[in-house]
Amino acid sequence: MPTLKILPESRISQVASGTGLLEASLTAGVELPQACGGRASCTTCRVLVKEGAAGLSPLRLAEREMLAESGLLGRYRLACQARVLGDVVVERPPWPWLEGVDPTTGEGMHRE
Numbered sequence: 642m643p644t645l646k647i648l649p650e651s652r653i654s655q656v657a658s659g660t661g662l663l664e665a666s667l668t669a670g671v672e673l674p675q676a677c678g679g680r681a682s683c684t685t686c687r688v689l690v691k692e693g694a695a696g697l698s699p700l701r702l703a704e705r706e707m708l709a710e711s712g713l714l715g716r717y718r719l720a721c722q723a724r725v726l727g728d729v730v731v732e733r734p735p736w737p738w739l740e741g742v743d744p745t746t747g748e749g750m751h752r753e
Contacts (some may be wrong), residue, residue, distance in 0.1 A: 643725050644695060647671045647688075648732040662688070662697070662720040662731070679721040684711045686720040688731040696727030699753060 642655040643711035645665050654669035663686060666673050676685040690697065698725055700708075704722040708714040716730070 645669055645725055646726045646730040648691065648730065656725050658726055662718065662723040662724050662725055665725050666720060667734075671733065673720050674736075674747040675721055677721070681707050681719055681722050684708070684713060684717075684719065686713075687713060687717045688720055688733055690716050690718055691732050693727060693729035696725065696729035698722075698724035698726055 643658055644655050645662075645668075646653045646654060647666055647669050650671055652669040652671050654665065656665040656668055660668075663673060663675065663679070666688075673686045673688070677683040684707060687708075694716075701716075701722060704719050705714065707719065708717055709724075720731075
């Protein structure tokens with residue numbers, strides 16, 4: 642079974658070959674945001690492939706076009722499209738709202 646590691650949490654999980662990266666991330670305990678319902682029409686679920694790019698399914702046309710349009714084609718994949726076929730290490734983008742930053746304005750949020 643392939644091993645998936647998700648950074649920066651360093652969560653490691655073994656998943657069945659062919660499992661979608663989005664589902665595999667949940668198995669590892671990391672819920673990646675998603676906005677398009679898995680149609681490759683946004684980049685909300687993008688991850689940076691740090692190691693093992695060959696351990697992911699080949700890019701399909703819709704994913705390739707969305708990543709190219711967003712300037713992310715190369716080392717990024719959409720978790721809603723990629724399938725885990727072998728060992729891979731991915732890094733999720735920073736989530737400002739977990740760091741006390743309002744994602745709509747970029748300003749600090751007050752916690753009471």
